[in-house]
Amino acid sequence: MLDRVVGQGRARAVLEASLAAPVHAYLFVGPTGSGKREAARAFAAALVCPDGGCGSCASCHDVLAGRHPDVVVVERQGASISVDEARQVTSLAQRSPRHGGRQVVILADFHLVDEAAPALLKTIEEPPASTVFVILADALPPGLVTIASRCLRVEFRGLDEETLAALLVAEGSDPAAAATAAAAAGGRIDRARLLANDPGFAARQERWRTVPERLDGTGMTVAVLTEELLGSADELVVVVKARQEAELKDLAAAAERAGDRGVPGRQAIEDRHRREQRRVRTDELRAGLGTLVSAYRSQLRGSEPARETAALLACCGAIDTAAELLERNPNETLLLQSLLLALDAARR
Numbered sequence: 001m002l003d004r005v006v007g008q009g010r011a012r013a014v015l016e017a018s019l020a021a022p023v024h025a026y027l028f029v030g031p032t033g034s035g036k037r038e039a040a041r042a043f044a045a046a047l048v049c050p051d052g053g054c055g056s057c058a059s060c061h062d063v064l065a066g067r068h069p070d071v072v073v074v075e076r077q078g079a080s081i082s083v084d085e086a087r088q089v090t091s092l093a094q095r096s097p098r099h100g101g102r103q104v105v106i107l108a109d110f111h112l113v114d115e116a117a118p119a120l121l122k123t124i125e126e127p128p129a130s131t132v133f134v135i136l137a138d139a140l141p142p143g144l145v146t147i148a149s150r151c152l153r154v155e156f157r158g159l160d161e162e163t164l165a166a167l168l169v170a171e172g173s174d175p176a177a178a179a180t181a182a183a184a185a186g187g188r189i190d191r192a193r194l195l196a197n198d199p200g201f202a203a204r205q206e207r208w209r210t211v212p213e214r215l216d217g218t219g220m221t222v223a224v225l226t227e228e229l230l231g232s233a234d235e236l237v238v239v240v241k242a243r244q245e246a247e248l249k250d251l252a253a254a255a256e257r258a259g260d261r262g263v264p265g266r267q268a269i270e271d272r273h274r275r276e277q278r279r280v281r282t283d284e285l286r287a288g289l290g291t292l293v294s295a296y297r298s299q300l301r302g303s304e305p306a307r308e309t310a311a312l313l314a315c316c317g318a319i320d321t322a323a324e325l326l327e328r329n330p331n332e333t334l335l336l337q338s339l340l341l342a343l344d345a346a347r348r
C-alpha cells in the first residue's frame with residue numbers, strides 16, 4: 001500500500017518502519033499538494049488490512065474508495081475546524097472498530113484548528129488503544145504545537161519538477177506532456193495530474209503567453225482578454241467538477257449496496273469539493289500569471305533602450321503584485337482588468 005506514497009522517500013520510510021507497532025497519533029506536515037491525503041489513505045489501508053496492506057483485498061479496496069467503515073476522514077465544514085467538530089472527533093475516537101481490531105481517524109486541514117485545539121488535546125494524547133489518528137496539516141501554526149508534540153511527526157516536502165514529471169510518466173503520461181504539466185504544477189502532485197490529463201492545458205497557456213502582443217491600447221481589448229482568461233480558468237473547473245461528480249456517484253452506488261440511505265458525510269464531501277474547485281481556479285489564475293510574467297521576462301533579455309527595460313520591469317512587478325493579491329479573495333475581474341490596463345499603459 002505504501003508504494004502509493006510517491007516522491008516522499010523519508011516519509012515513506014518512517015511509515016513503513018512504523019507499521020509493525022503503530023503509535024496512537026501521526027502528524028503529516030507538508031505543503032498543499034505534497035500528497036499527504038493520499039499517503040494517509042494508503043497508511044490507513046495498511047493499518048486496517050488483515051495482511052498489513054496487501055493492496056488487493058476488499059479492505060484495501062474499500063479504504064482507497066473511501067468507504068471502509070473503520071477509516072474515517074474528518075473534514076471541516078467551515079473556514080476552520082469548530083469546537084463542535086472537535087467534540088464529534090472525540091466521540092468518534094471512542095467508537096469500537098466495526099471490522100477488525102483498529103480504526104483510523106484522519107483529520108484533514110488541521111493547520112486550521114484554531115480554538116478547537118484544546119478540546120482535542122486529551123483525545124489525541126490518549127485515544128482508546130484501537131484508534132489511530134492521522135492528522136494532516138499544511139503548516140504548524142502556534143495553536144497546533146502542543147498537539148504536534150503528542151504525535152509522531154512525518155514531514156512531506158513540495159515535489160520538484162523532475163520528480164513530478166517522472167511520476168506522471170510512471171502513471172502513463174506521455175513524457176513531453178508530463179514535463180509541461182510538471183513545470184506548471186507549482187510542486188503539487190494533484191495539479192500535475194490534473195494538467196497532464198487536461199487536453200485544454202496548452203491552449204490555455206498560449207492565451208496567457210500571447211497577452212503582451214494582443215494588448216492594443218484599447219479598453220475594449222482589455223475587457224475581452226479579461227473575460228477570456230477568466231473563462232479559461234472556468235474550463236479547468238469543469239474538468240474537476242466532472243471528476244467530483246463521478247466520485248459522488250461511486251460513493252452513492254456503494255452506499256446503496258451497503259443499504260445506507262445516502263452517502264455518509266455527503267455534506268462534508270460537497271464542501272470539500274467546493275473548496276477544491278475554488279483552489280483549482282486560484283491555482284490556475286496564479287499559473288497563468290506565471291506564464292504571463294515569463295512572457296515579459298523573455299522580452300527583457302532582448303530589450304535595449306533603458307526606457308524599454310524599465311517598462312518591462314514595471315510589467316513584471318505589476319504581475320507579481322497581482323499574484324499576491326489573488327490570495328486574498330479579490331474580485332478577479334477587477335484585478336485582471338486593472339493589471340492588463342497597467343501592462344498596456346507601461347508599454348506605450
Ligand SMILES: [Zn+2]
Pocket residue numbers: 049050051052053054055056057058059060
Ligand atoms: Zn489488503
